[in-house]
Amino acid sequence: MHVHSLALSFLLLLVAGAAVVCVTMTPALHSFRGCTVREFTFVAQKPGCKGLRITTEACWGRCHTWEKPVPDGPYIQRHHHVCTYNHTRYMTARLPGCQPDISPLYHYPVALHCHCAVCSTQDTECETF
Template sequence: MHLHPLSPSCLLLLLLVAGAAEVCVALTTTLHGFRGCAVREFSFVAQKPGCKGLHISTEACWGRCHTWEKPVPDPPYIHRHHRVCTYSRIRHMTARLPGCQPNISPLYHYPMALHCHCAVCSTQDMECETF
């Protein structure tokens, strides 16, 4: 494993937030090798019936979290503990979609990630069908 030296400013930031369990990832770290949960730029096309699409760039949660399954002798025979990378703090954003029909609101609401963490999948704000 090849370690990259931290710059003085990154080292200072790492020391300041170590107690809060924040991670300072060097710019040379590849996303393929990253483990954990972080805020990352994300682009998508906002669409809804009766309006034209709009390209939006925002911040979203991205990463890989440690999960486990434990055998259980009685049905359902397994205890699942699936942690996923999800929002811990968000800012509610609103965009105005172009070309909407007169009876359609042009407003499109979406979350912008401010901070992310690994947490158990919750059907309140994400799709968990596969878990």
């Protein structure tokens, strides 16, 4: 019985230790503020071709942003910064199964360096800003 209690205590200690590790690591991700390059996988698609799974480097992170009420129209000043590309290079992939009249070439950006900046529709989807 004593060996069983000792084994159970050891198992609970391991589980508690793992929980502490998980709890300690999780807030670091949630509190991260800034921009960084991170691996990103997506499915490249275009009409007339089959999709291709591509892994690349993309920008990821959170930036300090704010809104300020103003007394005259438009009644608000927006300063929305997003984590976006600072330096990129473009790669080309060949999509499979394209129809004869469709080019199989697909161009996509690879992030080399990222920064917090105003959203630019040139390389980022900004519809929600």
